[in-house]
Amino acid sequence: MRDIYLDNAATTPCDPRVMAVMAPLFVEEFGNPHSTSHIFGLRAAGAVETARAQVAALIGADPREIVFVSGATEANNLAIKGAARHRLRHGDGRRRVITVATEHKCVLESVRDLAAEGFDPVILPVGRDGVLDPDLLREALATPSALVSVMAANNETGVLQDIGALAQIARESGALFHSDMAQAAGKIPIDVGALDIDMASLSAHKLYGPKGVGALYVRRKPRVRLEPLFSGGGQERGMRSGTLPAALVAGFGKAAEIAEASLADEAERLTALRDALIEALHERQAPVAVNGAKARLPGIVSLRFLGTSALAIMASAPEVAMSVGSACSSAAIEPSYVLTAMGLSVEEAAESLRLSPGRFTSPADIARAAEVLACAAQRVRGQQAARMTA
Ligand SMILES: Cc1ncc(COP(=O)(O)O)c(C=O)c1O
Numbered sequence: 001m002r003d004i005y006l007d008n009a010a011t012t013p014c015d016p017r018v019m020a021v022m023a024p025l026f027v028e029e030f031g032n033p034h035s036t037s038h039i040f041g042l043r044a045a046g047a048v049e050t051a052r053a054q055v056a057a058l059i060g061a062d063p064r065e066i067v068f069v070s071g072a073t074e075a076n077n078l079a080i081k082g083a084a085r086h087r088l089r090h091g092d093g094r095r096r097v098i099t100v101a102t103e104h105k106c107v108l109e110s111v112r113d114l115a116a117e118g119f120d121p122v123i124l125p126v127g128r129d130g131v132l133d134p135d136l137l138r139e140a141l142a143t144p145s146a147l148v149s150v151m152a153a154n155n156e157t158g159v160l161q162d163i164g165a166l167a168q169i170a171r172e173s174g175a176l177f178h179s180d181m182a183q184a185a186g187k188i189p190i191d192v193g194a195l196d197i198d199m200a201s202l203s204a205h206k207l208y209g210p211k212g213v214g215a216l217y218v219r220r221k222p223r224v225r226l227e228p229l230f231s232g233g234g235q236e237r238g239m240r241s242g243t244l245p246a247a248l249v250a251g252f253g254k255a256a257e258i259a260e261a262s263l264a265d266e267a268e269r270l271t272a273l274r275d276a277l278i279e280a281l282h283e284r285q286a287p288v289a290v291n292g293a294k295a296r297l298p299g300i301v302s303l304r305f306l307g308t309s310a311l312a313i314m315a316s317a318p319e320v321a322m323s324v325g326s327a328c329s330s331a332a333i334e335p336s337y338v339l340t341a342m343g344l345s346v347e348e349a350a351e352s353l354r355l356s357p358g359r360f361t362s363p364a365d366i367a368r369a370a371e372v373l374a375c376a377a378q379r380v381r382g383q384q385a386a387r388m389t390a
């Protein structure tokens with residue numbers, strides 16, 4: 001029996017069509033995309049600009065608004081630190097930077113790190129459904145603020161925030177608005193123009209592209225200015241020095257193009273797979289509850305196996321790849337900070353597993369995973385009961 005991969009929220013495999021675009025750029029067309037005095041550099045630069053247009057199209061941006069970086073971690077650091085520092089140095093003395101308790105660590109830590117530079121970090125709570133109450137944002141913005149950062153879709157629960165509404169609240173108070181869209185991009189339709197936001201972070205490896213490349217959307221009208229994180233040659237219009245990995249960037253572009261073309265079909269298919277998994281678990285008498293609001297990404301579900309340790313289920317079902325909490329925190333034993341921020345008790349959070357089917361998951365994979373999981377849950381409950389009576 002082959003192993004079943006249900007951890008697409010941690011990372012996705014490269015689509016073979018993406019591999020086909022990248023391969024020649026490693027070997028034959030290996031030029032430095034910034035060395036445009038000869039054909040090798042020009043070809044690499046052409047591949048980068050094609051990708052810039054493809055990534056821009058996925059989110060309704062202008063290609064000139066796309067800054068390529070190493071991934072969403074860097075994009076989030078650049079957006080938050082870059083915008084806050086530039087504003088403070090050139091502007092109005094606004095020191096407040098606002099985010100939400102369920103954000104990815106790279107956002108939370110970027111905001112917290114700014115405290116050492118004299119900024120005023122504010123971390124807003126969420127409700128039991130994982131959603132930020134817009135009134136809490138309004139209250140926080142009573143103090144003039146530099147920046148608000150709210151993710152579009154959560155990486156552990158798939159819960160969606162109402163980015164358009166939150167961005168409008170921020171704009172009315174004169175704060176910039178950034179959104180971590182690493183999980184949302186390519187999964188749900190996104191139009192940065194319609195959302196009227198200033199910055200958005202993307203990562204290629206969440207949408208069937210390669211690891212090690214991502215992008216920051218930086219609005220041009222009105223222009224958002226950032227202090228760069230790195231000193232250097234001034235590539236990417238001065239916002240991100242360093243030679244771009246043309247092959248990875250081109251792969252990201254192709255992945256974005258495929259994601260855009262297949263978005264509606266894939267969302268429907270993933271929703272059906274996710275619902276089939278939950279249904280099959282119910283049929284096999286595995287008592288589960290979904291964590292978070294109804295409005296969620298199609299491909300991520302956080303399931304609480306009532307009364308059953310999630311870590312023990314994982315250990316008992318090694319042929320299913322899944323996770324407790326996010327990939328970067330899964331080495332830690334503490335239960336997910338995202339779930340406890342939603343008001344789950346430590347015990348409830350410790351009963352929760354994240355399952356994320358993807359483009360290459362089949363209905364047969366889902367049926368098999370449900371069987372394995374239900375069986376593992378039953379075994380674990382048996383062991384727990386035996387320990388209680390021993
Ligand atoms: C919501 C979110 N933000 C940021 C990241 C970090 O992205 P990257 O691995 O590209 O640095 C991830 C994935 O780990 C994520 O899910």
Ligand code: FES
Nearest residue numbers: 371372374375376
């Ligand atoms: S009960 Fe299904 S595999 Fe054991």
